[in-house]
Amino acid sequence: RLWNNNTFWLQHILGTPLYNYYLRLCGARISPNTHIYTTSIDAPGLLEIDDGSWIANETYLNCLYFNDDNTFKLSPIRVGSNCSIGTRSILFDGVDMQNNIIVQPMSSVTGFVASETIVDSEEHKSRPSDISIVQSNRSLSICHQIYQIIVIISIICIHCILLTLVYKVDSVRQIPLPISIAFCWTLWSIIGCFISLLLLKFVVGPCTAGEIYPIASWLYLQKIWLRQLIVSSFHHAWLLPTGYDYLYPYVLRWLGAHIEENVKLAQIDTFLSCPTNLLKIETGVTAFGGVLIVPTELTLSGDHRVDQIMVGSHTNLANGCSIMPGSCLASETMIGNLTRISRETKSKSGVFTNMSAVCSK
Incomplete structure (x- = not known):
């Protein structure tokens, strides 16, 4: 409830290093060069995001999963480096994303996702071999x-x-x-x-x-x-x-x-x-x-x-x-x-x- 009450003020620092520092204070392991635009995080202490990743607004990072036997399970979410997660996507029930992954908007991600994968809805597609992905620099300068x-x-x-x-x-x-x-x-x-x-x-x-x-x-x-x-x-x-x-x-x-x-x-x-x-x-x-x-x-x-x-x-x-x-x-x-x-x-x-x-x- 306190997190929800802070949502309006947190929106002013989304996509800035200030928000990354805030999440670290909440227990998350966030790289300084991460770009996070969502406040829908239920357990920041179980969140780990590596360098250069970008997470769009209205993306749900659900570490708390409701089981069929009316119990809750806490599972970590790890996002590798240079990953891009589109808007309104859902990461839930334990996620281990490797590097250079693109998640299209409104996709669901759970479990292990190999590097250089494109996630579209629930489908995982490998990057075409004839297309070379050259990641641009995502580190914000001091200016x-x-x-x-x-x-x-x-x-x-x-x-x-x-x-x-x-x-x-x-x-x-x-x-x-x-x-x-x-x-x-x-x-x-x-x-x-x-x-x-x-x-x-x-x-x-x-x-x-x-x-x-x-x-x-x-x-x-x-x-x-x-x-x-x-x-x-x-x-x-x-x-x-x-x-x-x-x-x-x-x-x-x-x-x-x-x-x-x-x-x-x-x-x-x-x-x-x-x-x-x-x-x-x-x-x-x-x-x-x-x-x-x-x-x-x-x-x-x-x-x-x-x-x-x-x-x-x-x-x-x-x-x-x-x-x-x-x-x-x-x-x-x-x-x-x-x-x-x-x-x-x-x-x-x-x-x-x-x-x-x-x-x-």
Whole structure:
């Protein structure tokens, strides 16, 4: 419960050495050059991650496993060096991953995984012999780390100034406490939304389709890491609008997205977390809760590629589905719950469920 309460604050240091130090204090054996973007860790003391590995957001590291006889079993999770684990993957029931392994998003991993393996869903595939994987350097320089610390401090200062401003405005006139609390929350949310949009548009800026960012690069920190930090830090401000708010399409259009009429979005966070100028959503699209627009896809060298995402007219994105960069969905398509869509998914009108989308490659 304490870990869950700290999740909001921990999101400010994800992907930084500060988070690695925090996990070490919790008992984990984490290499200094590891990049971890998830807080879904149930037993940090049983976690071991070697140098240069990257773990995406919403990845579950489950050392606590529930047996059929109503007992729990604690099993360690070990991740070797230069491994890349995609978003919404699950590592459970004892994991021993060797080196240079790529785990595609929404995959499950358990047991031993040999080096230079590509894990896709529950399938383990060896790296093709005719493809040479050259891992890029994933070590952040001192300048990169200083930049991250300065940005985090700046975000905290923005929140402090914002809270001070709200307090000053509220103290001008004495009003009953319940009304004062509601007024302060509303004012903070409105100003927070505007600040986050200004930062996303003028500080983070647009991305170019097909561009590749090494993890230890300034472009990755600016275009990917900083975007995630801004969206997560101002997450509560965006709780003021209700689900499927009519303002969401206008906000995304202002950030450069191509959004047509009658588009309904349950949540805006996931769309703000990806390069919005690469989004093209046609008329009549509905995105339900829990939809994840994955901002980048992994290359064989462990770098991150951004690309355009196109959603055809009158398409429904069901709860918990994940849309990868390069996806192109035809009109009148229904994406089922917990389904992963990527550039390899054959796009045609119809229904994609969890297995059909992954297997139709």
